[in-house]
Amino acid sequence: MKKYQTGIALFATVFLSASAWAGAGPAGHSHGEGFSAGEPGDPKKPARVVQVTMGEMDGKMMFMPAKVEVKKGEQIKFVLRNNGELDHEFILATTAENLKHGEAMKKSPDMEHDDPNGKRLAPKKADEIVWKFTKAGEFEYGCLIPGHREAGMIGTIIVK
Secondary structure: OHHHHHHHHHHHHHHHHHHHHHOOOOOOOOOOOOEOOEEEOOOOOOOEEEEEEEEEEOOEEEEEOOEEEEOOOOEEEEEEEEOOOOOEEEEEEOHHHHHHHHHHHHHOOOOOOEEOOEEEEOOOOEEEEEEEOOOOEEEEEEOOOOOOOOOOOEEEEEEO
16 A cells, blocks of 8 residues: 555656646747737637738748738737748737747747747648737737748738
8 A cells, every 4th residue: 555655646746746847938938928919819709811921032031911900809810821932930929029039939940839829830831820909009920930030021010
């Protein structure tokens, strides 16, 4: 019986301390305080569809459209398509947050994004993000893969 209890105690110690081993995770992935540009939307509710295409052309990387205007409280379904030859990302945040997160990406360039406010897409792939813009202001969507932002992969969202 004592051997059995020791095994349970050991299992409980390992299980309960696993979060301590995991640490805080990669920089830029803490969303405990909420999202700057609003909140994840409800896919079951109506949303305006905005198609965003990512890619490269003539040495420049871009999003099309490069600017989107929305109303405060509006829900948008971003239909993302990577038409390029390289991986690209769509990360929705403030410029300051994306710049900070971009610095973390330089240290971990293979960091994958599948967050409510961001997706990484392989070439010729598509995905979606449903987002509710609960805050007015200017936000951006950017590709944080090292060198991509610098090559022009930034879009602006104006929330009125």
